[in-house]
Amino acid sequence: MTPRDGRQDFDFLHGRWKIRNERLKQRLAGSDEWDTFDAAQGCRPILDGMGNIDDFVSDWDGGYVGMALRLFDPKTKQWSIYWASDRTGILETPVVGGFKDGVGTFYGRETHAGRPVLQRFVWSEVTPSSAVWRQAWSIDEGKTWETNWVMRFTRVA
Template sequence: MSEQITDGHSTDGRDDFNFFFGRWHGAVRKLADVSDRDCTEWVEFEASCDCAPILNGLGNFETALMHPGGVAVEGATLRLFSPATRTWRIWWMSERLPGVLDAPVEGRFDGDRGVFEGPDEFHGKPILVRYEWDLLGADKVRWAQRFSWDDGATWDDLNWTTIWTRLA
């Protein structure tokens, strides 16, 4: 049974992504080559997304449309909450890799910051991926990504960041 507080919201973490429900505009900034640890060239483009709850609040689904280099790319994110572990698992998928669901990252929020990590592979090399969520206000949030090439001993600087601003 989930823990409750007086306003009816669960305190176990299942409400952590409720802030992201709705429509958002994204200002994206990513390294031109996220696999090149020496890359210093950044590319910027616009994105939009819609996020809605699923499974009676135990998950949410986001559809996103990005425009890198002026080309539309569609992607989606599935987030599922585990009450037993009080953690979220997050999967990404996009039309760039049809039929592939990325390995999930897992983690939780601590206040206004969420950190989610998981193993992945990049160009045949094992890596850890970290997603970072930072609430910047009621209608603004930052999502960011970084990699570890040494099993979490060190983390690269950010290689992708999106500032999401609420539209509706």
């Protein structure tokens, strides 16, 4: 029997999804204009359940392809989430965290326009057929946050 230590927290994401994206056009600029677009995603487990990998495909901005790699550390009981896309071709610095009371919160560091930012991913409203992911950035070490990307997942299969 597999221990209930958090390694199953992302099992809900396995399968195929349609995603409605809302992405802030200008980040950290006081903008309230959003791009809205659809994407498709497929996610599968890897490493005997210690992680998963997904592909993200959209026609947004001339076409956008990305992937997330999620790995569970059984010692710390935390997840590391890495992102890569066809724009950079590199695995980005991860956000790290976990789930509590059905909400997953993950933090990491990012750079935007030469400025360091604190990054937060939040997974919420998880059901067998839907989920919501939000990304937010802070330039004041988490005192205030600007949400700049929201994904609304609907299960296809």
